[in-house]
Every structure is written in structure tokens, then in C-alpha cells.
Amino acid sequence: MTGPKIAVRDLRLEYFSEERGERHVAVDALSLxxxxxxxxxxxxxxxxxxxxxxxAIAGFLKPRAGTLTMNGRPIGRPGADRGVVFQEYALLPWKRVIDNVALGLKFKGMGKAERHAVARRFLEITNLADAAQKFPHELSGGMKQRAAVARTLANAPEVMLMDEPFAAVDAQTRLTLQEELVRIWERSRVTVMFVxxxxxxxxxxxxxxxVLTxxxxxxxxxxxxxxxxxxxxxTTMNADPEFARLRDVVLGLVRGVAA
Ligand SMILES: Nc1ncnc2c1ncn2[C@@H]1O[C@H](COP(=O)(O)OP(=O)(O)OP(=O)(O)O)[C@@H](O)[C@H]1O
Ligand SMILES: [Mg+2]
Structure with missing residues (x-):
């Protein structure tokens, strides 16, 4: 493929409150x-x-102006080609981890043996093989979040959209999840937008x-x-002056935005 995976052009996104008859512009003239x-x-x-x-990229919200394309085609409804991981894990509490991970495949009509085989592969990748038969309440926050990532990847999306997925876990777990996500992404090579x-x-x-305004x-x-x-x-990044430099560059841009 030659063009970008996702192209956002002069995008304007609005919310409309019927109650107050007000329009709120959330995104304007955004190209990416x-x-x-x-x-x-x-x-x-x-x-x-x-x-x-x-x-909007997931297909839940229509542009007011501008265009949104994936593989050169306009993005319409939500689809399995775009997987979303939210801050809340959104696992079904009454289903075992393996069945949570296999859920999207079940919706696609895949048989049980086959979808469990796929689910087991992604539980392996996300380091959750031992938790397959557990229920979500038996998992830690970090494990739940990995299960949510495994479920999204099991659907073989072309693009994974992640909205502050690690915001709710403790600081130590968060560092581990970040390291794990790098490895998971290397093995899946899905396109990721991570907020x-x-x-x-x-x-x-x-x-x-x-960096957004x-x-x-x-x-x-x-x-x-x-x-x-x-x-x-x-361990390596903390000792890497290039990491520190880039972090300061981005921090400066974010602070500049706030000023
Ligand atoms: N359902 C909604 N109806 C009306 N306005 C909304 C709605 N959702 C978000 N907004 C408004 O749109 C703007 C963008 O919200 P959005 O949730 O996209 O911000 P965000 O960058 O994700 O913020 P945060 O970092 O706090 O999660 C905000 O001004 C917000 O108040
Ligand atoms: Mg947000």
C-alpha cells in the first residue's frame, strides 16, 4: 500500500445539545x-x-466537515477493521477471560474450538495464558487491561485505537504494561493510535x-x-539522553499549548 493507513483532512467534529440548542465544536481543521x-x-x-x-475514526461520530479515510476509502460505520481499547476494560463479568477474548470471533460466527485457539494465542502474547479460565473479577487491573488488549487483537483489526488505556492502573503496573505493549505490538504489527x-x-x-492544541x-x-x-x-530508556531530550521537546510543546 502506498497512501497512509488513515488520513484525516480538515476534520471538524461537533456535538449538538438538543436541550440547549447549542453546538459545541470539539475538533476543527484537524489534518493527520x-x-x-x-x-x-x-x-x-x-x-x-x-x-x-x-x-470519529472508530465510526461512532460523523464529521461535520472534512474527510476521514482508511485505506483510501471513507470511514463509515464502526467495523471490525478498527478495534477500540478504552480506559475502562469493558470485560463481561459473567464470562471467563478466554470467552471474553473470543467474544468478537463468536459474533463473527467462528466455532468454539477455533475461536478458543485464537484466543489462547492472544492470551499467550499478552502473558495471560494462566488466567484463561478465570473471571474478570479475579484479575488485577493490569491483567484486565491486557485481556482487553487481547480481545481487541483477537479480532485482527487493521487499526487499534487506544484511549488512555492505562490511566486507571497503578504506576508500577503501568510501566510494565507499557513495556508489554511494545512487545505485543511488535508481534502483531497492527497500526496503533494511542491517546x-x-x-x-x-x-x-x-x-x-x-501534540494537539x-x-x-x-x-x-x-x-x-x-x-x-x-x-x-x-531501565534503558531512563538512562538514554535521547529519550530525555525527546521527552523535553514534547513536554515543551504541551506546556506551550497550555500557556
Ligand atoms: N457527548 C458530548 N456532548 C457534548 N460535548 C461533548 C461530548 N463529549 C465531549 N464533549 C466536549 O467536546 C470536547 C472534547 O472532548 P473529548 O472528550 O474529546 O476531550 P479529550 O481530549 O478526550 O479530553 P480528556 O483528555 O479529558 O479525556 C470537550 O470540550 C467536551 O466537553
Ligand atoms: Mg478523553
């Missing part, structure tokens, strides 16, 4: 390309339209970090992160 197999992180102040942008408040998290994970969000800057994947563990 995401390349095939890219790991893109998006940072920006609260309320700048990050979740709204994810909703976060954390500049450190963004620079650690990304091929490129996009305060709402209505536009792209303020795009910073490539040319750090080798093999070096993406926290």
Missing part, C-alpha cells in the same frame, strides 16, 4: 496521517478532542507523537521518535 504499522501517540490538554477524534495524558508514556511507546483540537506539532524498539524498556 497515520502510516501503515505506525505506532502513533496523541497528547494534548484535557478537553482538546482526543476521545472525540477516536470516536494519553502522559508525555513520558507517549515518547516511550511511539514512532511519532502528535487546546479545544477545538488541531495538530500543533508532530515529533518523530527514532529510538530503536529493542531499547524500549524503562
Amino acid at each position: 496521517d497515520i502510516a501503515e504499522n505506525e505506532f502513533l501517540c496523541v497528547v494534548g490538554p484535557s478537553g482538546c478532542g482526543k476521545s472525540t477524534l477516536i470516536a 494519553t495524558h502522559s508525555v513520558e508514556e507517549a515518547v516511550f511507546l511511539a514512532d511519532r507523537v502528535v 487546546p479545544g477545538p483540537g488541531r495538530v500543533k506539532a508532530s515529533v518523530p521518535i527514532p529510538i530503536a524498539r529493542e531499547r524500549r524498556d524503562w
Whole structure:
């Protein structure tokens, strides 16, 4: 494929309140390309339209103006080609982990043996093989989030949209999840758009970090992160002056936005 995986052009997204008869512009004049197999992180102040942008790419929200395409075709409804991972894990509490992971495949009509085989592969990748038969309430926050990632990947999406997926876990688990996500992504090579408040998290994970302006969000800057994947563990990154430099560049851009 030659063109971008996802192309966003002059996008305007609005919410309309019937009650108050008011229009709220959440995103305006936003243009952004995401390349095939890219790991893109998006940072920006609260309320700048990050979740709204994810909703639009997922197909839950229609553009008011501009265009949104995937593989050169306009994005319409939500589809299995785009998987979304939210901050809340959204696992079904009455289903075992393996059946949660296999759920999308069940909806697609895949038989039980086959979908469990696929689910087991992604539980392996996300380091949850031993938790397959457990119920969500028996898992820690970090395990639940990995199960949610496994479920999304099991559906073989072309693009994984992640909206602050690690915001609700404790700091130590979060570091581990970040390291694990790098490895999971390397094995799946799905295209990722990852939204976060954390500049450190963004620079650690990304091929490129996009900084948005305060709402209505536009792209303020795009910073490539040319750090080798093999070096993406926290022990190495914490000692890497290039990581510190890039983090400060992005932090400066985010602070500049807020000023
Ligand atoms: N359902 C809604 N109806 C009306 N306005 C909304 C709705 N959802 C979000 N907004 C508004 O749209 C703007 C963008 O919201 P959005 O949730 O996309 O921000 P965000 O960048 O994800 O913020 P955060 O970092 O806090 O998650 C905000 O001003 C918000 O108040
Ligand atoms: Mg949000």
C-alpha cells in the first residue's frame, strides 16, 4: 500500500445539545496521517478532542466537515477493521477471560474450538495464558487491561485505537504494561493510535507523537521518535539522553499549548 493507513483532512467534529440548542465544536481543521504499522501517540490538554477524534475514526461520530479515510476509502460505520481499547476494560463479568477474548470471533460466527485457539494465542502474547479460565473479577487491573488488549487483537483489526488505556492502573503496573505493549505490538504489527495524558508514556511507546492544541483540537506539532524498539524498556530508556531530550521537546510543546 502506498497512501497512509488513515488520513484525516480538515476534520471538524461537533456535538449538538438538543436541550440547549447549542453546538459545541470539539475538533476543527484537524489534518493527520497515520502510516501503515505506525505506532502513533496523541497528547494534548484535557478537553482538546482526543476521545472525540477516536470516536470519529472508530465510526461512532460523523464529521461535520472534512474527510476521514482508511485505506483510501471513507470511514463509515464502526467495523471490525478498527478495534477500540478504552480506559475502562469493558470485560463481561459473567464470562471467563478466554470467552471474553473470543467474544468478537463468536459474533463473527467462528466455532468454539477455533475461536478458543485464537484466543489462547492472544492470551499467550499478552502473558495471560494462566488466567484463561478465570473471571474478570479475579484479575488485577493490569491483567484486565491486557485481556482487553487481547480481545481487541483477537479480532485482527487493521487499526487499534487506544484511549488512555492505562490511566486507571497503578504506576508500577503501568510501566510494565507499557513495556508489554511494545512487545505485543511488535508481534502483531497492527497500526496503533494511542491517546494519553502522559508525555513520558507517549515518547516511550511511539514512532511519532502528535501534540494537539487546546479545544477545538488541531495538530500543533508532530515529533518523530527514532529510538530503536529493542531499547524500549524503562531501565534503558531512563538512562538514554535521547529519550530525555525527546521527552523535553514534547513536554515543551504541551506546556506551550497550555500557556
Ligand atoms: N457527548 C458530548 N456532548 C457534548 N460535548 C461533548 C461530548 N463529549 C465531549 N464533549 C466536549 O467536546 C470536547 C472534547 O472532548 P473529548 O472528550 O474529546 O476531550 P479529550 O481530549 O478526550 O479530553 P480528556 O483528555 O479529558 O479525556 C470537550 O470540550 C467536551 O466537553
Ligand atoms: Mg478523553
